Amino acid sequence: MKWFLNLSTRIKLFLGFGIMVILLAVVITVSYQSITSIQASQKKIFEEDLSISASMKDIRYYNANIRAISLDAIVASSLESKKSILEKGNRYEKMNDSLVQKLLELGKKTPEFLPKLQEFNSIRTVFxxxxxxxxxxxxxxxxxxxxxxxxxxIQMERNKKIETIIDELTNIAERNAETTVLQAGLQINRAVFIFSTIALAALLLSSAMVILLGRTIANPLKEISGISERVASGDLSMKIGSDIRRDEVGSLTKNFDKMINNLRNVTKEILKSVNILTTSASEILATTTQVASSATETASSVSETTTTVEEVKQTAQVATQKAKYVSESSQKAVQVSQVGKKSVEETINMMNKIREQMESVAESIVKLSEQSQSIGEIISTVNDLAGVKQTLEAGESIRILTDSISEAAQAATQIAASSQQQSVGMDQVAQAMENIKQASTQNVSGTRQAESAAKNLHDLGSKLKGLVEQYRV
Structure with a gap:
């Protein structure tokens, strides 16, 4: 039976339907032969047996009339009536001649009739x-x-012989007709037997083919259909039978089993990946939450730092303005010291003014000493100028005063430049802090987006995990 399983589905169907076609061809052949035989039997009965029997009866009838006409002509009184009666007998004679000629033709087809027909014809001719x-x-x-x-x-004896031959030929024709009918009946019975046998064989073979095809094709396909329904419901744990068949059903079963194994392996890998994805999403969500908190705190710190830097910037600008004022006053002091060479008294008066101005500058510089180390140097220089003033008051030379004022002017210039550099640096720091603030704000926004994305990723991983867990592998 293994060889039948290995046949392709096309050959199986051709084999099953081929047997039905062969049986149908046998039925058609037997039917044709039976019908042809019955037709030939009927033709023989009507054209030979029944025709011979009917012709014999007609000949008997005509022959009896001829004999009676001869007797009627004897008793007829007139010549005309005799001629009329005998003329009627002549017509019967011609009819008999035609029938006998027909019987002789039929006798050639039926050898058993021919001797009797020839004997009948010879006696009738003599008669x-x-x-x-x-x-x-x-x-x-x-x-x-x-x-x-x-x-x-003598004519009566001949007529008796004719009657005897007619009876014999009629009996032979009737027996032949009965034999032909009997043979036709036998042929019909034979055809019915053949039909019944073929019908029974066709029924048994068709039932066997239906059962066989059902077991070899329908049942495996039904099994695969049931497995596909279980796969559709998420059950991948089943296994298909490992029967080795080389037909289309075997190939389908093998490929379907391979597909289920691949789907099972892919589902396992997806399940592992989903578990990893879910764990990673949870970790990313926690980390992103922490980063978001840190970014918020950083943004707050940057805002506070920016405010502080802005205040320092304003203070530095005030110090710069006052340093410029000191520089201008120092330049004026230099000019005054040069003029003081000509007049000591003018210098003393100028120094008094300078002392007043320096005292004012000293007060301003004292206020700036808390913001910059360079301002401390201004205060030190002013103190030196105050000492110089005291020296002038004690009668030191104007040269010392002039040198000291020049040094104070240079120091004031350096302080002014330093204050300008400090102001520029504070501007840069303020700009940098503003950039940091903007970056921190963007970082907070990006962190919030990352937190939302991590949450969505976590939800997606949970949904995917629930979906994959529906499959039993």
Whole structure:
């Protein structure tokens, strides 16, 4: 039976339907032969047996009429009536001649009829000649007794023989007809037997083919259909039978089993990946939450730092303005010291003014000393100028005063430049802090987006995990 399983589905179907076609061809052949045989039997019955029997009966009828006509002509009184009666007998003779000729033709097809037909024809010919040459001339000659003697004598014996042959031929024709009918019945019975046998064989073979095809094709396909329904419901734990078949059903079963194994392996890998994805998403979500908190705190710190830097910037600008004022005052002091060479008294007066101005500058510088180390140097220089003033008051030379004022002017210039650099640096720091603030704000926004994305990723991983867990592997 293994060889049948290995046949392709096309060959299986061709084999099953081929057997049905062969049986149908046998039925058609037997039916044609039976119908042809029955038709031939019917033709033989109607064209030969029944025709011979009917012709014999007609000949008997005509022959009896001819004999009766001869007797009627004997008793007829007038010549005209005799001629009329005998003319009627001649017509019957011609009919008999036609029937006998037909029987002779049929006798050639039926050998058993031919000897009797020939004997019948010879007797009838003699009977006809005797009637035409001996009986009718005597009737017309008025020799009634001689005519009666011939009619009741030799003609009667010949007529009896004719009747006997007619009976024999009729019996033979009827027996042949009965035999033909019997043979037709046998042929019908034979055809019915063949039909019944073939029908039974066709029924058994078709039932066997249906059962066999059902087991080899329908049942495996039904099994695969049930497995596909279980796969559709998420069950990948089943296994298909490992029967090795080389037909289309075997190939389908093998490929379907391979597909389930691949789907099972892919589902396992997806399940592992989903578990990893879910864990990673949870960790990313926690980390992103922490980063978001840190970014918020950083943004707050940057805002506070920016505010502080802005305040320092404003203080530095005030210090710069006052340093410029000190520088200008120092330049004026230099000019005054040069003029003081000409007049000591003018210098003393100028120094008094300078002392007043320096005291004002000293007060301003004292206020700036808390913001910058360079401002401390200004205060030190002013103190030196105050000492110089005291020296001038004690009568030191104007040269010392001039040098000191020049040094103070240079120091004031350096302080002013330093204050300008400090102001520029504070501007840069303020700009940098502003950039840091903007970056921190963007970082907070990006961190919030990352937190939202991590949350969505975590939810997606949970949904995917729930979906994959529906499959039992």
């Amino acid at each position: 006809k000649e005797t009637r035409n040459k001996e009986v009718i001339p005597r009737i017309f000659a008025g020799k009634i007794d001689e005519a009666k003697k011939i009619i009741t004598g």
